[in-house]
Amino acid sequence: MHHPISGEAADAPRRTAISSLYSHVISALAALGTVWIFAIMLLICADVIGLKLFARPLYGVIEFTENSIVPIVFLQLAAVLRHGRLTRADFLFAPLKANRPGIAGMMDAVFLLIGGGIFAVLAAELLGDFTAALGNGEYIGTRGVFTMPTWPFRLLTAIGAVATAVEFARCVTLALARCRSRQEVLALSVTLGLFALSLALIMWMEPGRLALGGLIILGLVVLLAAGMHVAPVMMLVGLVGIWLIRDNPTIAFKALKTATTGTVNKFDFGVIPLFVLMGLFTDISGIGRDAYRVAAWWTRKLLGGLGIATVVANAIFAAVTGISIASAAVFSKLAVPQMVAHGYTPRFATGTVAGSSVLGMLLPPSLLLIIYAFVAEASVGKLFLAAIIPGLFLALLFCATILLMARYWPGFVGQPASVVDLEAETLVSSARRLLPIGVLITVIIGGVYLGWFTPTQAGAVGALAAMGITILRGKLNRSALWMVMQETGLISVSVLMLVIGASMLSKALVISTLPMQMVDFATASGFGFWGVLGLFLLIVVLMGMFLDASSIIVITVPIALPLIVTLGVPVIGPDVVIWFGIVTVVAVEMGLLTPPFGISVFVVKSTVGSICTLGDVFIGSLPFVLAMAVLIVVLMAFPSLVTLAF
Structure with missing residues (x-):
């Protein structure tokens, strides 16, 4: 007797294929970033040899290196998150995960959801950067000596940000999939509620700049102790702090993009x-x-x-x-x-x-x-x-x-x-x-x-x-x-x-x-x-x-x-x-x-x-x-x- 395959069973191979393809994409992006580091090492060495021995440096090495660091970071960031290498303080979170894995998973889902939201916003800003650089013909270097368009660097950075946002979403899905009891759902609801209530209370009180500075430090300490990844915590409290102080989300988003692309892009x-x-x-x-x-x-x-x-x-x-x-x-x-x-x-x-x-x-x-x-x-x-x-x-x-x-x-x-x-x-x-x-x-x-x-x-x-x-x-x-x-x-x-x-x-x-x-x-x-x-x-x-x-x-x-x-x-x-x-x-x-x-x-x-x-x-x-x-x-x-x- 023939038994028709259920829709869920029929979709399983397709989901497996998509998951496998996605894993290969993440690995390929990370491999590109890894090889890029090695290439920079060789370029800088060639520049040093040319300058010290022959007084003939390789023009553009400094500019190329400076513009490479940000895409190198973002190309590998999704893999860093997947391998659990994104830094976090787990002195309280680790015992909770060992004793109450479901509740810890729900808290982690909230943290990952926030991290994914930050990188989704960042990806949108970076994609805008890429289109502007492509449309304006932006370049690095000096005409007649060395020039290179900036849009490939901006594109790879944006791709890495998108991949990181997707990886955060994947991690959220995995954390939510472990939800098995009413208590775990309650933990998720309480964590989300505390975030929303805290933000609403701060906005209602309209504290001054100095008080908001103190709240930034307090929020940083609380979220770090709770087990949220360190870099997203600092990005989050900085983003929310600037938003509330300047009362303008656009300024906060621009500051996030500037902190991302304008901090480590130095030789x-x-x-x-x-x-x-x-x-x-x-x-x-x-x-x-x-x-x-x-x-x-x-x-x-x-x-x-x-x-x-x-x-x-x-x-x-x-x-x-x-x-x-x-x-x-x-x-x-x-x-x-x-x-x-x-x-x-x-x-x-x-x-x-x-x-x-x-x-x-x-x-x-x-x-x-x-x-x-x-x-x-x-x-x-x-x-x-x-x-x-x-x-x-x-x-x-x-x-x-x-x-x-x-x-x-x-x-x-x-x-x-x-x-x-x-x-x-x-x-x-x-x-x-x-x-x-x-x-x-x-x-x-x-x-x-x-x-x-x-x-x-x-x-x-x-x-x-x-x-x-x-x-x-x-x-x-x-x-x-x-x-x-x-x-x-x-x-x-x-x-x-x-x-x-x-x-x-x-x-x-x-x-x-x-x-x-x-x-x-x-x-x-x-x-x-x-x-x-x-x-x-x-x-x-x-x-x-x-x-x-x-x-x-x-x-x-x-x-x-x-x-x-x-x-x-x-x-x-x-x-x-x-x-x-x-x-x-x-x-x-x-x-x-x-x-x-x-x-x-x-x-x-x-x-x-x-x-x-x-x-x-x-x-x-x-x-x-x-x-x-x-x-x-x-x-x-x-x-x-x-x-x-x-």
Whole structure:
């Protein structure tokens, strides 16, 4: 007997085909953005070679790079969202999702719906930008030297925004599909109702600019704590804030488009994907392993020798990566098994790796310093040079901490056995192992210090050099290359979106006059520079318990910097912005090691497995948090340690 196929069953293959096609489109857009980063690296390197060796630069490289960054971000943004790499603070949301997944799903659906709405508005604005550029024949460059139309860049950016809005919609559909009970529907209704009620109440009360500035901060904190993605939160509160302050949605939408297309479209922002690319190449090249072997041999006779070796190797590795997570992952595999096998406690071994991994965010080239430079409109090169002495001093503090613990707290460190099984090193073999790292450090720090390269050019040359080293060592195959390029895109886009969101938030805060009022209040109240700085550092460390480091910087620095500069110039001097950046990064790094977030701790724990508990890693890293607090006190007492290098 023939049974007709139901309409729903007949539509299933069609839905599957559409879904598969859509997934391929998202992957293709992300692949284009990934390859684009690699192409920019090659172009900048060719420009540097042409200029330095033949006095014949490649015209248009700077303009092409500047106009490429925004489309690169948006082409990969949908994939970033799909892979769950769009930054969010889930310290409250994650437990709710584990215990009440349905309710968490409904809340997430609301957050995703809002994010999709923001990007739908943005896509409409960007499509208008594209049609205007196409119709007006807009171009970049100089006639007779180099020109290129801008409409392809605008078109690809708009396509990426549309794809991101669609991906948000897809995620909303998936979240709603998990709705199974009346309680979950109630959670969805309550969340939507709270949003609508809050907005209606604010509009009814018609608060002044200053009050709206305070509400922007309050809304930011509440939505971040609830688990909404960080970049969309900043874009949302900035958009709504400007809308209410200026009482004009058109102005708010234009501000959103300007924050998106006019923030990261600068040559200096190319440094982020290029340094990430270089760091990932060094990660797979085995440079970290060589640094650890050399350090372990030469420190074998010291108290806590393998712990000190881990710090030294981390400091060397940090000078060519700039990403603390990479250091934590590498040395969790290298150092922890060695240290435990030689009698060190798992708590001390994992804590040492987690603690010393933060050197990657202070010693240049540091991704956090780059982000701070863009948010504070400071010189990346100056920040790199300013971080050298504090970074090396922090490494020495870590080594001293290990020596003191090994001497006075042996129960915590363990009972190290002989290390005669380590591979013997000579000065010649050590130099040979460290030569690739020396080359990269010379290219990056030496090139910037001597004025050979801008930081962006140093990033491109360093990435190409790291790739060459990886090839020469036989560590680069097709799958590894694609993994590096793909991961570069995911990391870079998530960071650059934070910068874009911070720009929108800053615009709203400036219009509200809140930062200026804070300056006037702090000046009149007599808190003084040190009182304001102490309060800021306390807030940053507390935020580090719940937010990632990049988010903390882009959220707090625009609010605090005007106040710090006004009060700090008479105390610290004209380089207060640079000094404040170093102190801020050290304070933010402390958050990488403090519960409940502590991203470096989580990376170490996930790498070492069941060798110890998560609490053991947090306790093991506590002495290093105290050492970082000591560094902050030293930098406050002797600000010249920061400015000595430039």
